[in-house]
Amino acid sequence: MKPTHQDSTDNVESDVDGRVRIFDTTLRDGEQAPGFSMDRRAKLRMAHALEALGVDIIEAGFPQASPDDFAAVAEIARTLKTPTIAALARCQEADIDSAGRALEGARHSRIHLFLSTSPLHREHKLGKSKQQVIDIAASAIQRAKALAHEVEFSAEDALRTEPEFLAEIFSVAVEAGASVLNAPDTVGYVTPTEITRMFTYLREHVRGADKVVFSAHCHDDLGMAVANSLAAIAAGARQVECTINGIGERAGNAALEEVVMALHTRRPLFRVDTGIVTQHLYPTSRLLAEVTGQPVPRNKAIVGDNAFAHESGIHQHGMLKHRGTYEIMRPQDVGAKTSLVLGKHSGRHALRQRLEELEYDLDEATLDAVFERFKNLTDKQRSITNDDLVALMDKHRNNHHTAAVAVES
Ligand SMILES: CC(=O)SCCNC(=O)CCNC(=O)[C@H](O)C(C)(C)COP(=O)(O)OP(=O)(O)OC[C@H]1O[C@@H](n2cnc3c(N)ncnc32)[C@H](O)[C@@H]1OP(=O)(O)O
Numbered sequence: 001m002k003p004t005h006q007d008s009t010d011n012v013e014s015d016v017d018g019r020v021r022i023f024d025t026t027l028r029d030g031e032q033a034p035g036f037s038m039d040r041r042a043k044l045r046m047a048h049a050l051e052a053l054g055v056d057i058i059e060a061g062f063p064q065a066s067p068d069d070f071a072a073v074a075e076i077a078r079t080l081k082t083p084t085i086a087a088l089a090r091c092q093e094a095d096i097d098s099a100g101r102a103l104e105g106a107r108h109s110r111i112h113l114f115l116s117t118s119p120l121h122r123e124h125k126l127g128k129s130k131q132q133v134i135d136i137a138a139s140a141i142q143r144a145k146a147l148a149h150e151v152e153f154s155a156e157d158a159l160r161t162e163p164e165f166l167a168e169i170f171s172v173a174v175e176a177g178a179s180v181l182n183a184p185d186t187v188g189y190v191t192p193t194e195i196t197r198m199f200t201y202l203r204e205h206v207r208g209a210d211k212v213v214f215s216a217h218c219h220d221d222l223g224m225a226v227a228n229s230l231a232a233i234a235a236g237a238r239q240v241e242c243t244i245n246g247i248g249e250r251a252g253n254a255a256l257e258e259v260v261m262a263l264h265t266r267r268p269l270f271r272v273d274t275g276i277v278t279q280h281l282y283p284t285s286r287l288l289a290e291v292t293g294q295p296v297p298r299n300k301a302i303v304g305d306n307a308f309a310h311e312s313g314i315h316q317h318g319m320l321k322h323r324g325t326y327e328i329m330r331p332q333d334v335g336a337k338t339s340l341v342l343g344k345h346s347g348r349h350a351l352r353q354r355l356e357e358l359e360y361d362l363d364e365a366t367l368d369a370v371f372e373r374f375k376n377l378t379d380k381q382r383s384i385t386n387d388d389l390v391a392l393m394d395k396h397r398n399n400h401h402t403a404a405v406a407v408e409s
């Protein structure tokens with residue numbers, strides 16, 4: 001499909017409301033993490049799931065990285081209908097041309113260009129002056145503009161870049177035709193206060209700021225990727241780059257499911273919407289675990305097995321009275337289920353509830369007796385299944401019966 005100027009203008013104009021675009025980079029930054037690479041078939045399966053999830057942009061890969069990645073991007077571009085398909089490219093002609101070719105079949109395509117801007121990267125990685133970096137970015141953007149519907153420019157290591165220089169290179173990027181400006185915290189270094197300051201500064205100082213979308217891309221080296229993404233949104237970012245299960249370079253990227261559910265759960269605070277069908281979060285997370293062979297940690301927010309599980313008696317008692325006592329989201333809203341797990345920390349209320357579900361009718365004395373047996377068992381066994389409970393009840397009844405017979409005789 002031939003790119004038109006109209007396409008990219010439409011996309012930008014619809015961003016001036018309270019809608020945050022979700023840019024999913026599971027298939028690019030996510031797969032860069034050791035142990036998470038995906039072949040073309042795995043990427044296509046994930047891309048279909050991401051489309052159903054409602055992400056706005058799928059970064060399908062880095063076509064210059066390998067022939068299979070080129071093929072994956074091309075197949076995703078040809079197949080998917082709704083999201084914009086993005087491909088990553090360095091500011092080098094071969095990368096840009098290969099991204100353009102891979103995206104040819106896309107209904108809406110984006111070349112995502114990146115170039116380091118921080119002093120450390122300029123000096124040690126690129127060996128370029130500020131002016132050289134600006135010139136390279138401008139000509140790359142002009143070249144990419146002709147090959148895709150829109151161009152995103154990322155200033156790698158933006159959050160360790162001098163704010164004045166960052167504003168200058170972003171201004172040049174706008175003049176050259178970029179419609180999305182991404183300021184990544186490439187090494188997960190900053191705090192929410194600092195990222196707020198940077199986005200506020202950029203929105204005030206970039207020439208043409210009102211015509212473009214500002215984007216955040218945060219890494220989790222200090223465990224602040226999600227908090228920083230939310231701070232950037234509060235400071236006006238209207239695109240956020242994130243990954244399913246938070247996978248990505250080193251400690252990972254901002255977890256999509258966490259960013260989305262924070263915006264959703266605290267909507268009165270953030271006052272923005274996303275297009276995410278939240279009920280697909282859990283199944284998409286599990287699909288990623290399946291295709292990469294990397295399980296989701298139990299305690300992972302939103303999608304971990306423990307995210308809506310309660311074992312402690314005091315919490316279970318609260319949950320049985322009112323689920324809002326210990327759950328701030330409805331599990332069904334993310335495609336998951338609440339579970340009251342019976343274990344060492346459980347109390348009588350949860351035990352009674354489970355036994356009643358198993359159709360036992362209990363008086364207080366029986367409950368007390370069975371509870372004692374139950375606690376003894378939990379000291380030997382991490383969690384107690386329904387079969388264990390049936391066995392406990394059988395044992396209790398047998399003992400009770402034997403004791404009654406002994407009294408009679
Ligand atoms: C912050 C990020 O996540 S950026 C994305 C990182 N992702 C990846 O690197 C995954 C895919 N990468 C690859 O498969 C390979 O690195 C390739 C195919 C892209 C390049 O491989 P090679 O040509 O052998 O180069 P290599 O990776 O060793 O070194 C990087 C080169 O790119 C240059 N470079 C780095 N970033 C950029 C940039 N944004 N624009 C232009 N050149 C760049 C480096 O200066 C270096 O150049 P040199 O070869 O002239 O010294």
Ligand SMILES: CC(C)C(=O)C(=O)O
Nearest residue numbers: 114154156157184186
């Ligand atoms: C390419 C850019 C956006 C990146 O991945 C980073 O800076 O972390």
